[in-house]
Amino acid sequence: MQKKSKVLTCALLVCSLLVPSAASAASSYMPYSDISKHWAKSSIIRGAQYGLFASGGSIERFYPNRELTRAEFVALMDRVFVVGQQHLYPLTFLSEHDEFGKGEGFDEPYLPYKDVDRLTWMYGPTLRMSVLLERLYGPGAIQEIFPGQLFSPNQPITREEAAKLLAIYTMETDQQKAWNMVNEWGWLTGRPSDKLKRGEAAVVFDRLVQFLQRDVMLPLLDYDGQKFPMVPEVQDMFPLFAPYTDQVTGDDQIYVNAAEAIRFHEDSEETFRALRKLAEGTFDNKVGVHYYLSWDPDTEIADNLEHAFKAIDAYFDDRIVLPDTLQLLVANVYDMALQTGSTDPKMYEKILERLNGYEQKIRKNTKESEALAIYQAALEVKVGHMDKALEIYRAFAPHHQEALKNLVYYLVQNEQLSEAEAFLAGLQPKKTEVEIIQLTRLLQQELAIDLEQASIVRDLSFTMGRMENLKGYKAEGEAVLRGFLVKYTEEVDRLSKARHATGIYQSPQKLVLDKWESYTDTEKNIKYERNFDSESWEPSRVDQQEFMSDYVAGMSVKDRARILGARYYKQSFGEYDIITEWIPGDKIVEAAQNVSLNHGKIKSVPVYMNKYYIDSDSDLLVKHVWRYEEVYDTQEYVAYAGEETYKTQVDVRVSIPREVVKGAAR
Incomplete structure (x- = not known):
């Protein structure tokens, strides 16, 4: 039996954490006694609701006109990042599951300041932001913002210093332009040297949180192949579809109880039996009844789909224009289209045909028509009618974020970059349409990066x-x-064509550390690995690929771009150029069909990302960070993540001892 599943996306969950609850958002809520007449009152209240500012208990005042310290601003940045790590995941490779800032390996990260004691409240946030900045921009990145060995945590932060931290969310490739970008977006105004006050900071973070809720960073990047076609995030998946008081009785009470049970995952067979009885009777909220009947996990998905369409039919029967309600109902149908279409692609066409039938019930060029059109276009993409999808998106993209992102993305995929550029250049949003203004700027930035792909490939190839x-x-x-957790040092001698590696590792089955040592003859492609238990050396071939990541690593940068469709993003910060590489998983799976792997056949590659930190003076690699995930036809999941730093100004000489070769030959 097919069962209908509902999945809340990570982004939606994060939004639910950041968006104030209905109770706390009440207009009477006043967390501090000194903000009632302050111009930033609304932002301060929302900041308290977001959890950015401590409130309650003995905390009675906010001191909105007091200058904010460096440590306080960094702590606010830390709180925003920890809640919404997925926004920067494509650039940090740090997910919400990582114990961020506690060290991913053997050693705890190092904070380069002498005046931040680890026993103080500021140590954790400052350390985490230091790690984040280093992952984004390279070693010592935080000292590019706060130079020297002293952080001076109690010193008031300037607007320029704040802008350099906020710039991690603007996607500006040149850190020197951080102030201009943050100022242009209205996050910070005034003079760069001015000190930032607490009330002003509340406004800054209020705007930042609202920006992150729109999930528009790197809008064209689809590193896991799951992002497009984009549809709007559903903010409330469990409405009642009608006003009800606290004193509901009879059928109203039965319906409300059923809806609440489904909302809180407490539903049972009795829940849906009660809803079916309401659907068969004269209960007037047919929209809600059929919507929730479409959630029955014990019903064939085809029956759930029928209830989803009946909910839309009931919406039009009511003859009340509620675009948000229609969007939710159509989103429900689209969700089931994805589930059924993944196994039977013909279902996309059938569902699209039924949705098209509602066009005659809606006035054109209205919010209601857009609520339907965004899903029609997505299904047109699924059935391969790209021209039709682009036509739909183009009609309302100037004022609709998802339509605009989809339009530009698919124009780029069709190699129509000039048309995408022209469309963005021709947009004339009103000053009040801040969301479209910001999205347009971000899309233009990404298009510029797409146009520079060949140049970035050359730069990385040169390095x-x-x-x-x-x-x-x-x-x-x-x-x-x-x-297996491994820490190692490897010496590479190109002249002798040999490598020597030493280190320690920890098995997931053991608490103790084991030693590790190997020599590699790169000319003969033989590795000699030391067995410390038997005190012997064991040879193996290094030209045989165990995982697909081994094969991809052996390809040139140009081939990864040409054959695998690798995409690159280049930033400049301090003394480093940073190049991030994403390779679409489906391209790797396609290439794997012609590769013999010791581990078996690749089924999917959820993530394949590299980050290269390059010294801008010498053009030499300073650091490499990677994260690969592979799923094999045996259902085995293999994750490989790590980082290497390189010392190039050293005299390295490696020769493989005779006893190693002789011992391996026995």
């Missing part, structure tokens, strides 16, 4: 070539592969 031509270098790294 990798420089590394290949070095006589030698030393790499120090930590990695996690299939639960």
